[in-house]
Amino acid sequence: MRVPRPTDRLRPRSVRAKIISLLLLPIVSLMALWGFAAVTTASSIGATERAKDVNSELLTPVSDFVTALQAERTAVLRSTAAPDAYATARKATDSTAKALLDGINVSSTDAALLDASLPGRLDRLASDADGLTALRADATARSSKPSATYTSYTAVIEHGFAVMGALTDDDGTDAASEARVVLELARAREAVAREQALLGAGAARGTLTQEQYAQFVGAVATQRELLRPAVADLKAVHRTAYEDILDGDAYARVQGIENRVSSAGAGASAVSSGFLKGWDTAVSDVLAGMTAAETEAGTGATAQADPFGWDTLGASGVAVVLGLVGVLLSLLVSVLVGRGLIVELLDLRNDALEVAGRRLPQAMRKLHAGQGVDIDAEAPMRRLAGDELAQVGTALTAVQRAALKAASERAELLSGISGVYVSLARRSQVLLHRQLDLLEAMQRRQQDTAERHDLYRVDYLATRMRRHSESLLILSGIAPGRGWRDPIPLSDVLRAAVAEIESASRVQIWAVPRVSLAGGSVADVIHLLAELVENAAAFSPPSTQVQLRAARMRDGGVLIEVEDSGFGMKEDALAEANRKIESEKVDLLDAKQIGLFVVNRLRERQGLRVELRTSPNGGVTAAVHIPESLLRDDMPVAEQTAQSRGLAPASALIPQQRGEGR
Structure with a gap:
């Protein structure tokens, strides 16, 4: 006897439940894989959307504010020589500062989710934007020193780079280059802007101080250390613009002047008109080109990114679409195949129950009643064709025919036996009646008591034999005589x-x-x-x-x-x-x-x-x-x-x- 296991309760009982369980497992597995791909794709779309929001609300305003402040720094150091340029730079900075404050106000509630230090850095940068008036007043005062003005503006710019650095940990988009590389290029551009501001301040005063010279040499070293390695790390589509700048005449002129000033050292000769000939035009072109290339590689590429485009979805999007098609096809095929299999099995079960519960017993009753049964009509023979289930149905029909044939032969045998019973009983009855009549006559004639007792005993035996003979007639369904x-x-x-x-x-x-x-x-x-x-x-x-x-x-x-x-x-x-x-x-x-x-x-x-x-x-x-x-x-x-x-x-x-x- 089989001992039931605890897992038997978990096993499906009916054929329908077993087939559904069999088909459901691969479908659930496929749906799980499709769900994983769908979640991954949705996460990519969400990351792209979030990166676009961060780009439009923070990165772009911060980058524009830093660029405008770099230009204002150069202009304020040369304000005595070019006051109109300083006024224009101030207007540009005020516009970017307003956009920056609007972006900080919009994204301030989500800033902590991007980086734990970001809210503090944003507050500091917002405070710097609000304090531009005081910064300018100190810079334009008669008692102001160019080095102090340079340091104050540079500190605000560094606060902007701190915000940009906190945002490099956020997932970007596939359309933009890596945020770390873009940040290094932004710092390289800051180094070029510092060079422009330092030489402009020296040219406005007619001499390059030792402090300004040291800062200039440090800016040149920083720019040359960051620029070319960072360009090499850019995507190929963004690298071309920087390579055009590095291979251009403007950058070559800038490098030549950087080398002459570095060789000349501090003093008036370093900022003489002969040394700085073509400097303003060349460095302005280089800064404009670097700003445009930086925007194209960073904020501009992110702004143009399509959350539902190929760069975002890629293979995961194809996997989601193909997975959905696969799930639907699997469901359709499983339903059709499972339903067909269940219907065939239920039909086979119903046919078997019909044969076992009604048709075969009914045919058996007819055979026991002595009625004939047409086996071909009761169980028509099927051809052994089709799948395994059809062959099982054919086998059931063969079993039914064999049972009917055996029952028919048995009925014929019983009918023959019954006839033999009747024939033997009739013959025996005739002989036994004659024997009993003879014994009765002998009992009447016999006077000896012992002999008569023996005749009685023979009479008993004959009577029993007659009863057994009548039993044969009774079993054959015939009444005794x-x-x-x-x-x-x-x-x-x-x-x-x-x-x-x-x-x-x-x-x-x-x-x-x-x-x-x-x-x-x-x-x-x-x-x-x-x-x-x-x-x-x-x-x-x-x-x-x-x-x-x-x-x-x-x-x-x-x-x-x-x-x-x-x-x-x-x-x-x-x-x-x-x-x-x-x-x-x-x-x-x-x-x-x-x-x-x-x-x-x-x-x-x-x-x-x-x-x-x-x-x-x-x-x-x-x-x-x-x-x-x-x-x-x-x-x-x-x-x-x-x-x-x-x-x-x-x-x-x-x-x-x-x-x-x-």
């Missing part, structure tokens, strides 16, 4: 039943109700009781007696009990015997306990109820209930004499009825 037209007292019926067994002296008949049995039922009741009494005598010790009782029932009818003193029967054997008595079908090929089948036929024909049960003394009691419809209260005239009460040995009654009822 014996019969009575008039009602017979129940007491005579019991005596006649006892008279048909060999050990009649072992049977005790108790007081019998004064009722008669309908003549048409007498022969069958005698035969039935004889089978039960003989069975009780055979399965109990020879020294014991079989009790035969009869009693009128309150709810109608008579109950007759045949009780032996044997060893009894087990519960399963008793149940099997009662099943054979009550069964609607009688198997003529079952040679065991054939007397129970005879009782079955007689019970069914007369409408009796027969049951075997355990008796109080350990043996078996056979209870026979005769319905009221078979009883008559009027007693024949010959039976109006008083009947004995108490125990009456059957052996004393047998000789008195030996000539009756044959």
Whole structure:
């Protein structure tokens, strides 16, 4: 016996659930992969959107503010020589400062999500933008020093670079180059702007101080250290603009002047008109080109990025689309295939249940009833074609045909056996009737008591043989030849039943109700009781007696009990015997306990109820209930004499009825 496992409860029970579970697992796995790709793509789209927002709200305003402040720094240091340029630079810085403050106000609530230090850096830069008036007042005061002005403006610009540095950790877009590289290029541009401001301040005063010279040399070194390595790290599409600047005449002129000033050292010669010839034009062109290239590689590329474009979606977008198509196709195929498979299996199950529950039993009943069955009509043969399920259906049909064929052959065999039973029984009956008539004549002539007793014993054997012969007719469904037209007292019926067994002296008949049995039922009741009494005598010790009782029932009818003193029967054997008595079908090929089948036929024909049960003394009691419809209260005239009460040995009654009822 298989021990159930805890996981058995989790297993699907029905075929539908098993198929759905089988098809659902790959679909769920595919949907999980598609969901992962969809989430990744959505995350890329969200990152691009966030980068565009950060770019438009912070990076672009900060970059523009830093660029304008760099120009204002140069202009304020040369304001005495070019006041108009300073006024123009101030207007540009004010415009970018306003845009910067608007962007900070819009993104201030989300700044901490981008970088923990960003809110503080933004507040400092906003404070610098608000303090431009004071910064300018200090720069244009008569007592102001160029070095202090340069340092103040440079500090504000560094605050702008601090904000840009905090934003480099945010995910950019695939359209822009890496934020770190763009920031290095911005610092390289700041170094060039510092060079321009320092030389402009020196040219305005006619001499380059030692501090300005040192700052100039440091700016040149920073610019040359950052520019070319950062350009090499740019995307190819953005690198071209910087390479054009580096290979251009303006940058070459700037490098030449940087070299001459560095070689000349501090003093008036370094900022003389001969040394700085073409400097303003060349450095302005280089700064303008670097600003444009920086915008193209950074903020400009981010602003033009399409969240739903190929650069953003790329392979993940294709995976999402193809995954969605795959999921839909998988669902469609799974539904179609699963539904078709479920329908085929359910049809196959229904066909099998139809065959097992209705068609095959109905055909069997026809065969047991002696009716013919057309096997081709009941189970038409199918061709072995199609898939495995179709072949299973064909196999079921073949099994049904084999069962019908076997049942038909069995029915034919039983019919033949029944015919043999009838033929043998008829022949035996003729001979037995002649033998009984001869024995009766010999009993009348014989005067010797011992001889007459032997003749009685032979008579008993012949009577038993006649009963066995009648059993063959009963099993074949034919009524025996014996019969009575008039009602017979129940007491005579019991005596006649006892008279048909060999050990009649072992049977005790108790007081019998004064009722008669309908003549048409007498022969069958005698035969039935004889089978039960003989069975009780055979399965109990020879020294014991079989009790035969009869009693009128309150709810109608008579109950007759045949009780032996044997060893009894087990519960399963008793149940099997009662099943054979009550069964609607009688198997003529079952040679065991054939007397129970005879009782079955007689019970069914007369409408009796027969049951075997355990008796109080350990043996078996056979209870026979005769319905009221078979009883008559009027007693024949010959039976109006008083009947004995108490125990009456059957052996004393047998000789008195030996000539009756044959």
